[in-house]
Amino acid sequence: MQTFFRPQARALVVLLMSLLLPLTKPFTVIVSDSSNQSALVDGPQSGFTMNRDGARTDAREQEAVYDIMRATGNDWATDIPDVCRGRWHGIECMPDKDNVYHVVSLSFGALSDDTAFPTCDPAKSYISKSIMKLPHLRTLFFYRCFSHNPQPIPAFLGQLSPTLQTLVLRENGHVGFIPTELGNLTRLKVLDLHKNNLNGSIPVSLGRLAELRSLDLSRNTLTGSIFSLSFPVLNVLDLSQNLLVGSIPSTLGSCHSLIKIDFSRNRLSGSIPESIGSLKELILMDLSYNRLSKPLPTSIRNLNALQALILKGNPMGSATLSSEEFDGMTSLMILILSYTNLHGPIPESLGRLTNLRVIHLDGNRLNGSIPTNFKDLKNLGELRLNDNQLTGPVPFGREMVWKMRRKLKLHNNTGLCYDANSGFEDGLDSTFDSGIGLCNTPEPGSARTVQHLSAIDDGGTMPSKADESSAALHKALVFPRLLQTNNSYRVYFDFHFNVRKRRHARNSVMLRFFQLYHRLVRLYVVYCYWFWKKYIFRLQKIVSFLCYKDQVTGFLQIGAEKLLSGNRVSADWS
């Protein structure tokens, strides 16, 4: 590409262009928009030299570009004889009917090596007021430009030419309020103020930007509530990672073109408005990490284009999901409802949404069993149901388990188990613990428990380690009902203490362990000692016993099921 900009090459092109000029005549000249005051000739531009013979660049605009370049530390640019000649990176021009060239686009910032926009001197850059002398400007792009010289977004940008369509001030370290004056840029299609330090509320004046297609104010510190916005052609609305409060305006339902709503990580409260159901084009809705406290509106089922619904981390007011919840949301692929305080059973309707690939329902209080039609969700790649109160057998066969592998998370439920003949166990990754065990078939209805205990002993640092391990063991014994009255308990005991030290302490702890857990069915021990064998042989119900030494970790681990050190769960359960 470099060679293309050599002056000789350019001269050659000019020459050839002038020779071939008659050839270009047959093209229809399209004026982009009759209402466009600048009336630039919007047609295919010819090659590297924008200027043909006799064409010139508007002198006032040329000076303005020099000013703007100087203000960003690009003093070298003042040596460019004609900013519209030679396709300088970051500067785009277009001719008008009189063959005078006008600047239509200016871009700054080290976006990447491939896009060599003029960089900004971070310490002293600012936006020059001369920018207002560019009456044909359509695009203004500043990226990582003023981070070390924090400054507000200049209000005069609101007086920019009404031709402006794209205003991008990304990661610039802007401080202060969003100027109300930006609402004057009525032709604006893209407004992107991502990752600045803007505060105050979103100015209501932005509601006048009726042609807006993308509004990105994410990652600022904006406060206040979201005004009653209504943008007829808005496609993308991203207000995530701010400090916005109040409720989601019901007028959102009038933004019919929305394909993405991202309000995640704010402090929004109340409910999702019923009007949301009219957003037929919506593909992604992320409202995670807010304070939404009402159940989902029933109209949400109308969102049949929605592919991702992310509501994680909202206290959805002890909501119970109705059995028809999500019915009709046939495009849904990603459903994230972790930690949303959900109660009741998992709706069966979910199993009918066969496009689902990701379901996270972890950290709720869901009870009942997993709907059997979940086995029809053949596309499922991630399923998190851990940390709930689910019971009963899991409906998946070997194939699904094998496909999801570690991404099937079922641990910490009240009584999930798998049937011996379901093939579930065959699908399991041998190094990975599914968190559940075999169903106890003879006693239907009996409570099944899975316990995770862990005691950590790192030997060297604290003196009374043996006592502490015992304490942890005692802690486990606070639940004697669970451990001793129940026939089918399973215990995970993850004992981490330094095996090279204090053999006596260790052995006394182990002795008590074996006494207490005398009904163990399976035992898995890393670093077992020969003199434990006599205890192990006393465990009358023992079916399988696995013992090996793991030289790498140096930890001692005991489990009544397959146990993995990486999957420790702490003992402080309530």
Added chain:
Amino acid sequence: MAFRLGLVLLVLLLSFVVDCVHSDDGATLLEIKKSFRDVDNVLYDWTDSPSSDYCVWRGVICDNVTYSVIALNLSGLNLDGEISPAIGNLKDLTSIDLKGNRLSGQIPDEIGDCSSLQDLDLSFNEINGDIPFSISKLKQLETLVLKNNQLIGPLPLTLSQIPNLKVLDLAQNRLSGEIPKLLYWNEVLQYLGLRGNNLVGTLSPDMCQLTGLWFFDVKNNSLTGKIPENIGNCTAFQVLDLSYNQLTGEIPFNIGFLQIATLSLQGNQLTGKIPSVIGLMQALAVLDLSCNMLSGPIPPILGNLTYTEKLYLHGNHLTGSIPPELGNMTKLHYLELNDNLLTGNIPPELGKLTDLFDLNVANNHLEGPIPDNLSSCTNLNSLNVHGNKLNGTIPRALRRLESMTNLNLSSNNIKGPIPIELSRIGNLDTLDISNNKISGSIPSSLGDLEHLLKLNLSRNQLTGFIPAEFGNLRSVMEIDLSDNHLSGLIPQELSQIQNMFLLRLENNNLSGDVMSLINCLSLSVLNVSYNNLAGVIPTGNNFSRFSPDSFIGNPGLCGSWLNSPCYDSHPEERATISKVAILGIALGALVILLMILVAACRPHNPAPFPDGSLDKPVSYSTPKLVILHMNMALHVYEDIMRMTENLSEKYIIGHGASSTVYKCVLKNCRPVAIKRLYSHYPQCLKEFETELETVGSIKHRNLVSLQGYSLSPCGNLLFYDYMENGSLWDLFHGEFKFIHN
């Protein structure tokens, strides 16, 4: 004082925290190591001995102040196994580079916990499963390169929630579904590589919302529908590759607004005319519209594209004549207009294309003579005018094209003799003037074309003898002189050609016998039928493999099969066959059978072609030389074969258990070492090829990098840089292993 105390406490606390982070990272790294199967023990220094500082472990880069791991560079270490979920514990990681290993399994969810991650490169592994949802939690991520794996599922639309994503390369996976249009709503995305997946659906007009994108590649998917009308709004695009999809409709006029360097639309079902406006896209270096259903004329304004090096318009329904203006495309290297419906003459203006390397106008309806001016294209390497209605004679001026290696004038109406000047084009390896109306005798000087691999003069009106000088064509593999009026003997000198595998002389008036061919050991296709040959067909050497069809129509030629002229003439001999003779015949048949078996089991050695061709001619195409690195780009398979005299013994520089190594020195090029593998599993060619492309992409300072390969009849060839120092055999012996110092 209290402040000071607080400060001290703070420092103490900090150092404690740092210490904690420190030791945790070491344990995490060991955990990660556990899930790799470290075949070559390259991570031998990752140990848990207390004296070992993980910051100096191979591939680990730590922060200078906090000693937390900030980068993990384990690319190209032949690591097996999986990526451990423990990687999520390295919270300060900004870069993970595991490319070019053999990692399998899924991408762990926990990678989403590496919240500082900016660059993630897992390319060229065997990772399967979906792209995890948790990737979208990486808000700092700028580069996500997962190409050349076995990922499935749709492109996660939540990738649109990574605000800083600049490079997204998911090429060569098995991703399905549509391209989520949300992906297009990104102000900073620079590079979108989705080539070689199973993506369906249409291209959304929203793609032009990518205001910063310069690279857009969706080649080789199953996209349908039209190219969006507003494509011209994608003003930042530099490379637009929509090739090998199922796109329909016309090329939008609007495309002329683009100022791109590469426009690849080949292999679709595009219809309509080539928009003239393309002639204004002056930045174009490559314009490929081939293999579509485009109709109408070639717009003369394309001549305006003075920076274009490659113009591919072949395989369409283009009509009209070749515009003389194309002669203005002074940078043009490749001009391929073949397989269209073009009429008129070949414009003499093409002679102005002095950089032209390849000119292909085959299979059109072109008329008139081959213009003398073409001889000004002095860099021309290949000229193909096959299958037109060209007339006139073969221009004598062609001899100025000294670089030419491939000249194909076949299937036209060219008259006159073969000009003696053709024999001055010393680099020729393919000369095909078959199926014309060439008359006169074959100039004996054609024997000077010592690099010739393929000579086809068939289906003409040639008279006279086969020149004895053909015996000088040492490299030639195919000679086809069939369907002419040649007379005289088959010259004895043909027996000097040791590499010839095809010889067709049928339908001439040749006389004498075929004994001169008995020493052409590599010959596997022979046809001398319908001549006036006489004598006995030898049964020795490889003649046993030729069927009677190769010899019929020669009244005087004796063979040992039914209906052979001699078969009937000596019935009494058969009647008196003794038991000993029967035994002899049986033994002979057994030997022949064994020979066939041996030949069939070893198709690549020594016979260059599989023996499926016993009784029918093979269609032989030039073996493909696959170039992996640009160092090889100047080489052509034929050149290499020529320079090494088809891998002659004198170029051998080493032997291995499974291979032989040759050295090849080409003019103006770096020397190349060629490794010829003895083919053991010919049926696994595809896997071999895939494997090689992977291996070829690995670069390492201690590894002789693979430059290219070829699956040729001479065996599977690997091309390496020739290393001046040291024992090459040793280097090759450890070719895929990394050498530790």
